[in-house]
Amino acid sequence: MSDQISIRLAGQLGQFDLNVDFAAPMHGITALFGPSGCGKTTILRSVAGLNRIPGEIRVGGETWQNERLFLPTHKRPIGYVFQEPSLFPHLSVRQNLTYGARRTKAEHAIRFDDVVELLGLAHLIDRWPTHLSGGERQRVSIGRALLSQPRLLLMDEPLSALDRMAKDEILPYFEALHSSLKIPMLLVTHDISEVERLADHLVLLKSGRVQASGRLSDVLTAPDSPLAARSDFAAVLPGLVDRIDPDGIAVVKVGETEIYLLADSLSPGDSVRVRIAAGDVSIARQRAQDSSILNAVPVHILSIEPMGLSETGLLLGLPDGAGQFRARISRRSNAKLNLQEGDEVIAQIKSVSLLANR
């Protein structure tokens, strides 16, 4: 397949034993997610050629590594963003940005001025790395990677070394990157909120093995998803802004289901991504007439499984298979309502958050 990234690696790196085999599409953001020590950074470094683990790596029809071949890092058309910005301290911001560009023979489709504009670097261009904030440095290092005209962007927890403020400052640039450039990205992260907000595809990793991989919504809501047991579990649903009501409520359609959102920056026609946390969903047999809860949507129960000693997890489906999300309720409520798989119920969603406006 020439339109995908396929990665098969099996071997040891020091004490660590890696054995993975998965594919990711040549578009959108694929998140490699898992706890520290699961091998996600090792995989990313192997794709870059910085680690050498036996296996095969193919990207968009080109082989970068197999039994006979190992393309050295500087010959792979990648852009790598490290956890720490790692700017060259002896070069100015401008010289850092053009370091890779000057060494790239590929057509310069990504232009200097556009990257400066996209990442908001204009006022930093003649400064030195030591005089930048953490967030600014990371933006420069993203720009530097982009200007080397990569066919694949590799991001190793690019936000984790940043504080909350710097993170909030940089996330919108990531979303801009995603919508304005057509470069596929592998994003290593251990932060589920980054996955929910940014990823289109998800590879779940644990102890050097792939637990699940596929489209984000599929992996999140798969009945046996290893994520389902997390207390902070949330589903992510893609939707379209249908209209803005006079009282300021945005009506988002997920399939035929209407979801109401408090968001003032939307306009009709926007593609959005909404997040529904399992802990924010309660179940009723009938639509409550006198409730302050804005979102009460008809769903059917796809599966019921116990979670710990006192809770029950429900997988809920929207009509016409438009999407799935989860609810976490007490065992007592489950018994009281006598819920069965296949039941038609009302899901009351206490809060729906807007993740991204694409």
Next chain:
Amino acid sequence: MGELWSPIRLTLELASITTVLLMIVGTPIAWWLAWSSWRGKEIVATIIALPLVLPPTVLGFYLLIALGPNGLGGWFGDLAGVRTFAFTFEGLVFGSVIYSLPFAVQPIRNSFEAMGKRPLEVAATLRASPWDRFVSVAVPLALPGLLTGAVLGFAHTVGEFGVILMIGGNIPGETKVLSIAIYDFVETLRWREAHILSAGMLVFSFAVILSVSLLARRARNRVPA
């Protein structure tokens, strides 16, 4: 004046040539010591560091044998058409490189290790070939270490005495360097000449130590990005 100038000129020549060779030989050695994952590398590092603790006469004795007609010197001498490299300027250069090598290698290795692998990895992901990475990233980042290595190597060669006496003797214009000349002047009770040369060395040494510590301070002040 020729008696004073000849050893000064010879010393500067010897130290300059030695320093250039130290940089050419020492930098790859320091690079290898900094990055090699081979376990035996500390043994190599120890051998290079031996001149730090060996009495110069011991080092000089082995060098004399090595340079002589029955050692490497004789073998290379056959190629060059001479019988031996002992008691020649070329022999002094060889001995000085060995003697001063640890003084050059150590600061260079330290600066490579302080830089770490990350900048080189970053450069590789930005399409820089290995040689390009060395020139455009490693050399500028390790520059204080390289300069310190060069200054120390130069200064140490200038101050060399024991090894030179063993392998070079005291041939005016060929092997009679500053330190030997001072010794000679004192032996023959020519205090005025000994004073002039010694005071010059004193000023020189002061300048060297000051410049090395200033270089080291500049390196420390470089904030890591």
